[in-house]
Amino acid sequence: MRYDVAVIGGGPSGAIAAAVLATAGISTVLIERNLENIKPCGGAIPLGLIEEFQIPDELIEKKLSSMRARSPKGRIIEMQMPNGYVGMVRREKFDSYLRSEAERAGAVVVEGLVKSIANSGDGFVINTLNDKVPSLRVRRIIGADGANSKTAIDLHFPPNELKVIAMQQRFKYTPAIQDFSDTIEIWFDGDVSPDFYGWIFPKADHLAIGTGTDDRHHNIKILQKRFIEKIGITDEPYLDEAAKIPMKPRKSFTQEKAILVGDAAGLVTPANGEGIFFAMRSGKLGAEAMIKHLNHKKPLKSYEKEFRKLYAPIFFGLDVLQSVYYRNNRLRESFVAICADEDVQRITFDSYLYKKMVPAPWSTQMKIIFKNVYHMIKGS
Numbered sequence: 001m002r003y004d005v006a007v008i009g010g011g012p013s014g015a016i017a018a019a020v021l022a023t024a025g026i027s028t029v030l031i032e033r034n035l036e037n038i039k040p041c042g043g044a045i046p047l048g049l050i051e052e053f054q055i056p057d058e059l060i061e062k063k064l065s066s067m068r069a070r071s072p073k074g075r076i077i078e079m080q081m082p083n084g085y086v087g088m089v090r091r092e093k094f095d096s097y098l099r100s101e102a103e104r105a106g107a108v109v110v111e112g113l114v115k116s117i118a119n120s121g122d123g124f125v126i127n128t129l130n131d132k133v134p135s136l137r138v139r140r141i142i143g144a145d146g147a148n149s150k151t152a153i154d155l156h157f158p159p160n161e162l163k164v165i166a167m168q169q170r171f172k173y174t175p176a177i178q179d180f181s182d183t184i185e186i187w188f189d190g191d192v193s194p195d196f197y198g199w200i201f202p203k204a205d206h207l208a209i210g211t212g213t214d215d216r217h218h219n220i221k222i223l224q225k226r227f228i229e230k231i232g233i234t235d236e237p238y239l240d241e242a243a244k245i246p247m248k249p250r251k252s253f254t255q256e257k258a259i260l261v262g263d264a265a266g267l268v269t270p271a272n273g274e275g276i277f278f279a280m281r282s283g284k285l286g287a288e289a290m291i292k293h294l295n296h297k298k299p300l301k302s303y304e305k306e307f308r309k310l311y312a313p314i315f316f317g318l319d320v321l322q323s324v325y326y327r328n329n330r331l332r333e334s335f336v337a338i339c340a341d342e343d344v345q346r347i348t349f350d351s352y353l354y355k356k357m358v359p360a361p362w363s364t365q366m367k368i369i370f371k372n373v374y375h376m377i378k379g380s
Helices: 012-023 045-050 091-105 150-154 220-231 276-296 301-325 329-338 340-355 364-379
Strands: 004-008 030-033 044-046 062-064 064-071 076-080 086-088 108-111 116-118 123-128 136-143 163-172 184-187 198-202 206-213 238-245 258-260
Touching: 004 012, 004 123, 004 276, 012 030, 012 091, 012 276, 030 091, 030 136, 044 045, 044 276, 044 340, 045 086, 045 340, 076 340, 091 108, 116 150, 136 150, 136 276, 150 258, 163 220, 198 220, 206 220, 238 258, 258 276, 276 301, 301 329
Parallel strands: 004 030, 004 136, 030 108, 064 184, 136 258
Antiparallel strands: 044 086, 062 086, 064 076, 116 123, 123 136, 163 206, 163 238, 184 198, 198 206
């Protein structure tokens, strides 16, 4: 079978890319290895994404505008988002909806694990394991197949330089854990994660609790067990999930005839591990560049250039934040102390909701700088 574009991977980045391509009249096949897959993910999405992609209300299990940050010593900072909320989604429902939207737009959705991708003339030949999908001939490829991207491997993209592992467990609501049902809670605690953080995300009928770390140096199962014990939960989880998360963009995620989007491109931000927003934005930007490439022979590198122009400052800033404050518990304690500042909260949440750098008055900037310097010296 022949198509203009194969999108490999049916998560948010791939589904959005396929929908955009199909809407523009580009013949598109979306290949997902497991249509029943449950992606390990906290499932928090900002208001700006909900508005841009018109996510229906029934997919948003909770709209949360309050958050707690907890320090290693147990200090809790209560924070509010006066101008919006974080939407909580369940990935199996969310991803399925996005794929159905791609199908409705005209994309062909198939289930199969890609076994090989080979160059062939002006395009590629794609084969799946056990020939579950008949051999596909395509002109171009969008790799949306996650941190361990087969597309990236077969097409010799630069490697993902840093992949951490995240583990999450789901707990049904019981009287013992009902107190966690209406607030996001983030634990900046080296016992929970020596180089990341732990999270408590409430959903409609369960609580999602997880942590992440560089597993070359730490055991994620031990950290998760310790986290649950520190919270004080004795209930048994009904689902355990784990996945690799790429925490740094690849040195390049475009080629002459192929691009990578989402986790495959390494587009998960440091410090907060946010991936859904950047997955969907990269899927859209990548597909738009692909349309111009196929219709007007524009180079695909314009996609990467545009993405970096929009979001490189965010990735850089969060990388600096993580490298400065996540090094030890004294610095984490200082970081949580800074979170108590109302100006810090306002700027942080306004930037988070729409992924734009929010300007602040000179006096506010200076106050925040001095507070950072003070707490860095105090915590070093």
